[in-house]
Amino acid sequence: MKIRNNVFDWILDGITAAICVISAAILAVRWNRLPNQVPNHYRMDGTVDGYAGKGMLIVLMVVICISAVLLTVLLRFPKFWNLPCEVTEQNSFVVYRITKYWLSIIRVILIISLSSLVLFPAFSKPLPSWYTWAEVGIVTVVIVAGLVVTNVKAKQYH
Numbered sequence: 001m002k003i004r005n006n007v008f009d010w011i012l013d014g015i016t017a018a019i020c021v022i023s024a025a026i027l028a029v030r031w032n033r034l035p036n037q038v039p040n041h042y043r044m045d046g047t048v049d050g051y052a053g054k055g056m057l058i059v060l061m062v063v064i065c066i067s068a069v070l071l072t073v074l075l076r077f078p079k080f081w082n083l084p085c086e087v088t089e090q091n092s093f094v095v096y097r098i099t100k101y102w103l104s105i106i107r108v109i110l111i112i113s114l115s116s117l118v119l120f121p122a123f124s125k126p127l128p129s130w131y132t133w134a135e136v137g138i139v140t141v142v143i144v145a146g147l148v149v150t151n152v153k154a155k156q157y158h
Helices: 008-032 055-074 091-121 130-156
Strands: 037-042 047-053
Touching: 008 055, 008 091, 037 055, 037 091, 047 055, 055 091, 091 130
Parallel strands: none
Antiparallel strands: 037 047
């Protein structure tokens, strides 16, 4: 079953693409101001515990863009999603639509998270101590809420 994009889907696709383009542009503009060694690993509290050459940021930017494209393509094929509820002919549209919403939100959060690993070093800023915990919390809430709503809606159509 194919789930057609609606306005919300197009907005999230646009946000994902914009984050990739803007992050790459900022990295390009700030490239000559970057030190030769930039942070490449952070502890949970935001302190740096690893450094790498600044070329690593280009590799990371490529990985971010490839991830965005692959996740966007995956969102077009719900038959590949592993869902925690039974998908029937009666509930398939609702289950797939809701799942696509929360997977799209997770994609945006992931791209923001990965882009921050380029942008913080690009501006020579430390990662805030709350940042990783906030990411984990937000992703957890979205996943749990998405799973609960998907299961509740799936059962309504049995």
